[in-house]
Amino acid sequence: MEFDIVGPDAISEGSATDAYFDRTETTLRHAGRNPRVVAEITADQFPDGDYELLAGVKDVAALLEGRDVDVDVIPPGRLFDGGPVMRIEGDYLEFARFETSILGFLSHASGVATAALDVRRAAPESLVLSFGARHVHPSIAAMIERSALVAGLDGFSHVAGGEVIGREAGGTMPHALLICFGRGNQEEAWQAFDEAVGPDVPRVALCDTYSDETDEALQAAEALGDRLDSVRLDTTGSRRGDFRHIIREVRWTLDAHDHEDVGIFVSGGLGPADLRELGDVADGFGVGGYVSNADPVDFALDIVELEGEPAAKRGKLTGVKEVYRTADGGHHVGLRGQEGPAEGEPLLRPLLRDGVLVDEIDLGIDAAADRAAADAGRCDYGAET
Structure with a gap:
């Protein structure tokens, strides 16, 4: 068919x-x-x-x-x-x-493009990536990613879309990767990722799969050391609570253990209001449906x-x-x-x-x-x- x-x-x-x-x-x-x-x-x-x-x-x-x-x-x-x-x-x-x-x-x-400009202007100094291709028909993914870049977003996630517009897609790991290693084996998953992917791929550890974001972020930093670029928090809304407080707590804990160079990247149902609220505590954002579903x-x-x-x-x-x-x-x-x-x-x-x-x-x-x-x-x- x-x-x-x-x-x-x-x-x-x-x-x-x-x-x-x-x-x-x-x-x-x-x-x-x-x-x-x-x-x-x-x-x-x-x-x-x-x-x-x-x-x-x-x-x-x-x-x-x-x-x-x-x-x-x-x-x-x-x-x-x-x-x-x-x-x-x-x-x-x-x-x-x-x-x-x-x-x-x-x-x-x-x-x-207009929606992407909304989020670009909401966090002008932050890294902002387009994560919304999964919300649209794959035949228009390249249009979504090109329009996001036209508005000034810093990157995107869709591989084939990138091939069409002549740009390389970015991204690291989903929750599925952590789950495939089993509960309690997050460090093994992060280390396997570090060993498997090329040196040009930033080491961004997803840190909210099974336990507290602060605990997992510190585990990732200790497991990967200087190789860790940043942690990503994609906490679902039903478990998020005060997301700003969570991010600040993660930052505090990383700094307290001499991991000041580890960035914090957040994603999950974000829009311009979220970026304005979190721009001073997060280093980067992945924005999905707000852009792609415009x-x-x-x-x-x-x-x-x-x-x-x-x-x-x-x-x-x-x-x-x-x-x-x-x-x-x-x-x-x-x-x-x-x-x-x-x-x-x-x-x-x-x-x-x-x-x-x-x-x-x-x-x-x-x-x-x-x-x-x-x-x-x-x-x-x-x-x-």
């Missing part, structure tokens, strides 16, 4: 679409109509102060490359708040059947110009638009051709011209992460929380 996965060929050929686009294409061809249009992809018409982080652009570029269209886009890793994040101009049938996939690429990745951004694609004339459905702003980052970190939407705000930075930039990728926007992860960090600071993203 095959997995329930829509493959790359279906996406590239346009069958990964809603049925009504098939009907629309059939009808327009029957009627001999294929107008020149400008379509915009937006989440909100006007700015409302609720910024989100754009991701998924690389996949849209790959999908539309070779089609006879011009595309402008806000570079990935930039914050947006109202107005278009992408503009497509061309004969409508050149891209009509790809709308479903375009919106899916942008909506899901941007939702994940709601997609509710993007829509709408025609706003038909054969050079403003055109839009009821409830949408007609006419081609520009978006700007203002000097105070704000977001501004205006009509194309009209004067923008003083010292405003136009955000939409060329991505494709006549279907050819324009070498103007660096679509790489590192470049997007740099933009995200700069924009988050400029716009005070997460400052209120």
